[in-house]
Amino acid sequence: MAVLIVLESENGELKSSSGELLSYGKALASFMETDAFALSMNCSVQNSIEKYGVQKVIEVHSEHLQSFNAKNYADCVAEVSQKLNCDIIVVSSSTNSKYMSGILAQKLEAAYTNNIVDLPLEKKPFTVKRSVYSNKAFAHTQMNATVKILGLTKNSFGQNVDHAATEIESFELTANIASSALEIKGQDTLEGQISIADADVVVSGGRGLKGPDNWKMIEDLADVLGAAMACSKPVSDMGWRPHSEHVGQTGKPVASNLYIAIGISGAIQHLAGVSSSKVKVVINTDPEAPFVKAADYAVIGDAFEVVPQLIEKLKAFKIQNG
Ligand SMILES: Cc1cc2nc3c(=O)[nH]c(=O)nc-3n(C[C@H](O)[C@H](O)[C@H](O)COP(=O)(O)OP(=O)(O)OC[C@H]3O[C@@H](n4cnc5c(N)ncnc54)[C@H](O)[C@@H]3O)c2cc1C
Numbered sequence: 001m002a003v004l005i006v007l008e009s010e011n012g013e014l015k016s017s018s019g020e021l022l023s024y025g026k027a028l029a030s031f032m033e034t035d036a037f038a039l040s041m042n043c044s045v046q047n048s049i050e051k052y053g054v055q056k057v058i059e060v061h062s063e064h065l066q067s068f069n070a071k072n073y074a075d076c077v078a079e080v081s082q083k084l085n086c087d088i089i090v091v092s093s094s095t096n097s098k099y100m101s102g103i104l105a106q107k108l109e110a111a112y113t114n115n116i117v118d119l120p121l122e123k124k125p126f127t128v129k130r131s132v133y134s135n136k137a138f139a140h141t142q143m144n145a146t147v148k149i150l151g152l153t154k155n156s157f158g159q160n161v162d163h164a165a166t167e168i169e170s171f172e173l174t175a176n177i178a179s180s181a182l183e184i185k186g187q188d189t190l191e192g193q194i195s196i197a198d199a200d201v202v203v204s205g206g207r208g209l210k211g212p213d214n215w216k217m218i219e220d221l222a223d224v225l226g227a228a229m230a231c232s233k234p235v236s237d238m239g240w241r242p243h244s245e246h247v248g249q250t251g252k253p254v255a256s257n258l259y260i261a262i263g264i265s266g267a268i269q270h271l272a273g274v275s276s277s278k279v280k281v282v283i284n285t286d287p288e289a290p291f292v293k294a295a296d297y298a299v300i301g302d303a304f305e306v307v308p309q310l311i312e313k314l315k316a317f318k319i320q321n322g
Contacts, residue, residue, distance in 0.1 A: 003029040003036045004086035005054065006077055008094060009043035016198055017092045019159040022052035024119075024152050025090040026162065031119050032088065039080050041065045041073065046168060053162030058084070058171045065177075067184040068096050074103035075177040081108070081147075083171070093151045094197060101149050111143040114151025131156075134249055134272030154255035155278050196247065199228035202256045202277070204247060206232040206270075208263020208284065208303060212240035217307045218262065224314045230254065232264050248273035262303045266291025283307065 005025035008015040022038060029036035038049070038057045042065045045057050058080055064072045077100070081089055089104070091097040093114050105112035115130040117138070125142045131153060132139045196202060203222040205215065222229045229245055236246040247254050249272040259277035263284065264270060271294050274280065282295040283306050292298040299306050 001032070002034050002084055002086045003032065003088045003090060004077070004081045004084060005036060005038040005090045006097070007038055007040045007043070007045070008092055008096065009040065012043055014040070014043060014045060014048050016200065017094070017154055019052060020154065020157055021090060021092055021152060022049070022054055023160040024157045026052060026054055027119055027160065028088065028090065032123065037084055037086065039077060041076055049166055049168070051161050051163065053164030054166055056167045056169055058169055060171050060173060062173060062177065067187045069179055069182060069184050070096070070099040070103050071179040071182060072177045073100045074107055075175060076173060077104055078107045079173055079175050080171060087147045089147070089149045091149060091151050093153050097151060101151060105149055108147045109145060110147035110149050111145035112149040112151070113141050113143060115153050116150050117153050117156040135275045136272070153276060155257065155276055194226070194228040196228045196230055196245070196252050196254060199256050201225045201227035201258045202230050202254050203227045203260045203262070204230035204232070204264060205235060205241070205262050206264030207234050215241065217311065220311050221260070221307055224311055224318065232270055261291055261295070262307060264291055265289045266294050
């Protein structure tokens with residue numbers, strides 16, 4: 001019995017979610033009084049893993065894992081978990097992980113739950129705490145299968161540095177994981193843009209910005225902060241911004257460290273999708289806007305005055321602090 005942590009990577013680098021997954025997997029293994037192993041697919045982890053102290057990282061390199069393919073990834077995780085005798089598998093709550101975990105659960109006859117926000121509440125029966133109803137409530141879910149797949153919500157656990165030595169081992173898959181049903185021929189990625197799912201900081205604009213021509217200041221603020229850009233639903237519905245930036249209940253979820261909402265009222269459907277963000281800042285003229293109550297910090301003021309000043313201050317801060 002052991003815990004296997006499935007790491008995600010992009011362009012040969014571990015994703016920022018890895019630190020939290022490793023910290024959670026390590027704490028979970030300690031809670032279960034067992035070992036923690038990590039699995040990295042098509043990504044060398046030599047220089048990026050040592051801070052988290054898992055016993056061993058298994059590296060699998062295969063041409064069939066070059067681009068994300070849910071079936072191939074599930075096959076790989078299944079083989080490694082069986083080889084290492086792992087009956088708890090920790091995955092992220094990314095879209096790719098969700099695609100993969102259903103197939104993996106079916107393959108291993110495992111129980112799969114996602115949106116997990118903490119260490120298990122009990123070992124026997126194995127009970128996890130998960131957020132439900134768009135983060136409005138928690139459910140305590142019992143997982144009764146022998147193999148359990150746990151999808152961890154981003155930013156729910158945090159990162160614990162642990163400098164215990166980590167062994168890195170290459171692993172050759174014995175099974176042929178090439179999917180005959182689905183073959184990824186190539187992948188196009190948007191250059192120079194930070195994805196909302198992976199961003200530490202997200203700058204988001206709403207109808208209070210009056211029109212698409214006013215987005216330059218949002219771009220400038222995102223630029224100076226190294227942030228991803230997002231927007232409310234009406235903004236994308238009106239075509240001011242692309243639908244890929246729409247966040248909320250019917251858009252993308254945001255679980256960034258910092259979420260800055262500018263000219264967004266904070267309707268329940270918007271808040272539902274951004275409430276997993278750690279620190280929420282709102283800039284709004286209306287002190288009664290729902291987002292003001294939901295935010296950690298609020299600036300009551302006109303975005304057209306506040307945002308340019310904020311950009312100037314941040315630029316000056318960056319110059320002063322190198
Ligand atoms: C089924 C359903 C699903 C939905 N899903 C989503 C979703 O996923 N995401 C989403 O965002 N919405 C969603 N909505 C829509 C949601 O209910 C709200 O209508 C929407 O979020 C409002 O967008 P907004 O805050 O940009 O605009 P508004 O509600 O019009 O708010 C604009 C805000 O800007 C402020 N403001 C005005 N001028 C300025 C200024 N100069 N400076 C600073 N602040 C200013 C105002 O005080 C106001 O608070 C959904 C609705 C339904 C019915």
